[in-house]
Amino acid sequence: MGGAWLAAVGDLTLTALLTATCAVLVFAPWLAPLLASAIAGLRSRGEAKEAAARPTELAPLAGEAAIRSRLYSASALGRPAVVRRGRLRIAMLAPPWIEVPPRGYGGIELVVAHLTDALVDLGHDVVLFAPPGSRSRAQLLTPLERPHPQVIGQALEEADHVAQALAYVENPANGRFDLVHDHSGFVALAFADRLATPMLHTLHGPFDERTYGFYARHGHKAAMVAISAAQLRAAPPGLNVVGVIPNPLRVDDWPFRREKEDFLLWIGRMSPVKGPHRAIEVARLAERPLVLAGPVQPGQERFFSEHVEPHIDGQNVRYVGEVGGELKQQLFARAAALLMPIRWPEPFGMVMIEALACGTPVIAFREGSAEEIVDDGLTGFLVADEREMARAVGRLSEIDPERCRSVARERFDVERVARAYESAYRLVVGATTRSLARSQTVPRTRTPRSAMRVARSHSSGSVAAPASVTSRPISTRTRSSAAPAAQA
Amino acid sequence: MGGAWLAAVGDLTLTALLTATCAVLVFAPWLAPLLASAIAGLRSRGEAKEAAARPTELAPLAGEAAIRSRLYSASALGRPAVVRRGRLRIAMLAPPWIEVPPRGYGGIELVVAHLTDALVDLGHDVVLFAPPGSRSRAQLLTPLERPHPQVIGQALEEADHVAQALAYVENPANGRFDLVHDHSGFVALAFADRLATPMLHTLHGPFDERTYGFYARHGHKAAMVAISAAQLRAAPPGLNVVGVIPNPLRVDDWPFRREKEDFLLWIGRMSPVKGPHRAIEVARLAERPLVLAGPVQPGQERFFSEHVEPHIDGQNVRYVGEVGGELKQQLFARAAALLMPIRWPEPFGMVMIEALACGTPVIAFREGSAEEIVDDGLTGFLVADEREMARAVGRLSEIDPERCRSVARERFDVERVARAYESAYRLVVGATTRSLARSQTVPRTRTPRSAMRVARSHSSGSVAAPASVTSRPISTRTRSSAAPAAQA
Known part of the structure; x- marks a missing residue:
């Protein structure tokens, strides 16, 4: 990097x-x-x-x-x-939509939760403005009566939450931030x-x-x-x-596993830019089994039924749906590698650092943040297309799972x-x-x-x-x- | 009042x-x-x-x-x-969603358009902040690149529009507002x-x-x-x-008509609170023909098909769908009365003042703003239920269309x-x-x-x-x- x-x-x-x-x-x-x-x-x-x-x-x-x-x-x-x-003294301003940390989906809320607790551990005085139901080591203030997951992005709730939080921050009676x-x-x-x-x-x-x-x-x-x-x-x-x-991420929350199984892992939304169909092609070329994980979101049904579902056979290509918790962690830890055949400028690929934390190499197209997360030849491989990705699968023995874990800890913990x-x-x-x-x-x-x-x-x-x-x-x-x- | x-x-x-x-x-x-x-x-x-x-x-x-x-x-x-x-010197801050005046639906935008032009006519210096495509006698400033009718209420566009407008207002280089x-x-x-x-x-x-x-x-x-x-x-x-x-409203934009036809008019969304089914009952009790006008919006299909559609016969009960422009004005002008059998605290009943402007009496339930718009016995009748509303239909000859028009002009022009x-x-x-x-x-x-x-x-x-x-x-x-x- x-x-x-x-x-x-x-x-x-x-x-x-x-x-x-x-x-x-x-x-x-x-x-x-x-x-x-x-x-x-x-x-x-x-x-x-x-x-x-x-x-x-x-x-x-x-x-x-x-x-x-x-x-x-x-x-x-x-x-x-x-x-x-x-x-x-830091005022941490979370969005008003979802609890911090989130109970289900909520990428920003998870980042805010981890960061806030870690800053408290570093000795800082943090006040977290977040929806009721949030949990934090920081002082928690809840401007609104409840979370608003059904109206994400609406001006009424965002203005209400933010204006109250900023008024608190700038009120001299509450001390200087x-x-x-x-x-x-x-x-x-x-x-x-x-x-x-x-x-x-x-x-x-x-x-x-x-x-x-x-x-x-x-x-x-x-x-x-x-x-x-x-x-x-x-x-x-x-x-x-x-x-x-x-x-x-909290590296210690993720299980490290040195011995990998034979299968390749793809995880994400069933969207063309995320490339589940390309992962299928890579697995075919590399003659390895593939596990696909992730939701079929509204609007993705046709792509899934035309380009993914026909290849699912329960053997070479398995589909496990949307996963979370321990199942997700075990998939990451046991996989031979995470495949990232994406075709969009993804600002940050969270699944890549989750794989690395489990000691699992990442093979990624040179798109979005991949070059900043994967060290080519050290924690995985950066490739141009499906053919190169399949060839890189053959070189996975060169990657040391310990190194993946330690890099994840050094950079992303x-x-x-x-x-x-x-x-x-x-x-x-x-x-x-x-x-x-x-x-x-x-x-x-x-x-x-x-x-x-x-x-x-x-x-x-x-x-x-x-x-x-x-x-x-x-x-x-x-x-x-x-x-x-x-x-x- | x-x-x-x-x-x-x-x-x-x-x-x-x-x-x-x-x-x-x-x-x-x-x-x-x-x-x-x-x-x-x-x-x-x-x-x-x-x-x-x-x-x-x-x-x-x-x-x-x-x-x-x-x-x-x-x-x-x-x-x-x-x-x-x-x-x-007035900064008129319209919403960022729809042109002022609106081309189709847009209640707030119509109010802003009328008011802004009238204030200019009164000699005031008005700067209107509104989406591109707006038309006004005031100076028009357009903070955003285009209207945003597809994302009404979203924080991004509202904050963008408002923050730019307020920065302009408070910039001394633009003069004092x-x-x-x-x-x-x-x-x-x-x-x-x-x-x-x-x-x-x-x-x-x-x-x-x-x-x-x-x-x-x-x-x-x-x-x-x-x-x-x-x-x-x-x-x-x-x-x-x-x-x-x-x-x-602009009273002069609406056609006055002294001679009314026999039919009663109901106009609105096909929602139970607006009461098209109650208007049907009133027309039946009063033995008068009824014209229903208004859209069947998403979610209203079942109510419409169960409680309204079965009564439509093209004779006693006619349904003309959503109307606008001259057709809407002619319906208002020709109707014997506008029926307002609503059951919700409507903040303002625009259709009531449109009817009055055409010289058409209004018979309304005592809900929401009805008491403030209708003078009982003078420009229409305030009633408690369908039975009273049907009786009031029999007293419509007591109402002077000229008075309806003049009251509309005095109060709502x-x-x-x-x-x-x-x-x-x-x-x-x-x-x-x-x-x-x-x-x-x-x-x-x-x-x-x-x-x-x-x-x-x-x-x-x-x-x-x-x-x-x-x-x-x-x-x-x-x-x-x-x-x-x-x-x-």
Whole structure:
């Protein structure tokens, strides 16, 4: 992961390198010294270029400027970049829909549950805002009367939950919070520029047609953490990404097993992008049995009946439906390998780290976050297509299950992830503190980047052509988060 | 309407009377002198009672205090209560889902379209925030790229739209706005206490299981206008209701017809609460033909096929499906009467004022807003059940179609409604100006009334009993909006 970034250094702009470095600093601070000299060489060239690209009236964003000045300083990079000191008071803002941790499905809620408990274990003072029924080692506050799993994404409940939580955070009677860590959706981020408390927002979903514009318009209002560098490939420019931190799991909750059985495992939704039909082809080519696990969701019935079901024979291809709990863990632990023949830019492949935690190798197409999770030849194989995947099955004896487990623990265990978030928090809190000391502006507000269009229409029917109403032209290029370029 | 309020004066608390008066002031300022003496008599008693009920540390809300002090003053009531002066700059915040005006269905969007144009005609400077494709005499700003009719109520689009609009309103480069008039949903209201610009929020929907708690927690953040006194019967205490203003229509857009045909008209969704089956029974009892109009929406198929369809014979009972445009207008104009055998607390019955505008009497059950729209014996009849409704059909010759039309124009025409809103705006702007002059607090913030529950849970499983985290106990009783009591 770090190696891939370093290999591409020659082609990077300074901005891209700095953003990538920032991610490294948070998630892999020990890599910082390796990057220091590369940055020193590029620095003067980059600064001149940036100055030319930036409109003269636009001061750099305070938070970013502070983070950059830290990165610019080679001496700062020569020693541990993040000084670990002092207890932080963190408002953890879960979504209002599902209990934390979830009883059934709930990816974000599981991340929030693990992270919150781990931060408490690290000695931080965490207040978790989540639906009633949630359980946490942190102090739990429940703005709403109940969870709302039937209306996920609705404005009424999200605004109700978020506005109450933020009012609590900013009420002096409740003491000072260092930071809001937001997982709740969109309302909190859209209004983050009206808070005095700094916010860190974890990007949980992909950038797609629906979310891209939202993040382009509101993403600058908080510091961002991505869950993979792959996720950022589709990001709009202008995001203030302070780190790439993977989703966590508790490695000790997963059973390690050295002796694997003969079967290959595929697990996921019965969707073409997830590739159950490709897994079937791979198993056929490799002459290995295959176990398919996962739900047939509404809309997937036809694909399943045409491309998957005809191959299920109970011998070479078995289908066990949706699995959870111990059955799921045993499948992961006993499988010869997990197959990931996906064809979409998945921001984070949770099943890959679950397999690794059980000591099970992963063979994955080079899509989405696969390159960041699988070390080719060490914990599995990265391949281009079904034929290569089938060949890689023949090389599984080269992979050491112990190594899979230890890599999972080093990179994805919740304590590791919580420490990475702790570093990100300190970057954001430190940047904000400096910014406040300079500007004395509370609450922080920035010139809006709205791309709102003006149309002066009359009942006669004439509608003026759209035009920008942004009062000051702002180039977001100089602030583009180019971390993904480092992977290209 | 005003008469019903006055009749109940003897039983009212001062608070209830003041709130009712406030509504009268906005919607029927000419009634103000009639109420002045009643208020003078109750004033000293009421003040003493209020002082006792109010926690000593709680100062009255600034906005309400200013409005009340105006009401307390008999001299202020002796002359026109609202001084009409000066042009207002208004940010009109439509929802992000459907064009303004709507091409098809869109009740709120039609209200916003009519009101916005009428305010421009009154000389005000209005900026309308609405989806692309909207048409208005006001300046139109379109925060989003397109309307979103497929995701109505979703947080992403609502937060995106509202946050951009409010950022524009509060950006000094765009000039000062006197007021935000919010129709957009829930996000704007939940964050209204973080704005420097005062907000007026029109209550467009009923208070139900889903919305009651939201308004209980966030309703105090803006001034409120209800669309009927009936709507407020289910309201939580603590709302700052500055007026009851009905939905408008353009009377001149509707055809007046003196000579009616023999048939009775029912129009609405094919839902039991709307009562198409009761209309059929009424027509049978009255021995009159009936025309049913309206859609069979998803989920209504069974009710329609069991309770409506069997009676359709093309003669005595005709069904014309969903109608719009000229066909709908002709049905309204030609019908002997509109039947409203509803059994739910409908906040506002738009079809009733459409019928009246065409000179067509309305016979309605005493439910929801019917009593506020129909003058019993003058523009139609208020009845208890099907039998009474059938008897009232026999008295339709007593109703003068000219009177129906003129009442519709006096009460519901858009110019009349726009002037009522203009008065409400001035109340809110005036109250805010005084409040600001006193406190110099920008942005306005109030002690949050969150009923958020604290639970300190640990993985061991113990969950503390819920408790209030509100730092200061606040009695909302003294601020209860008791207008509905005046109708009881």
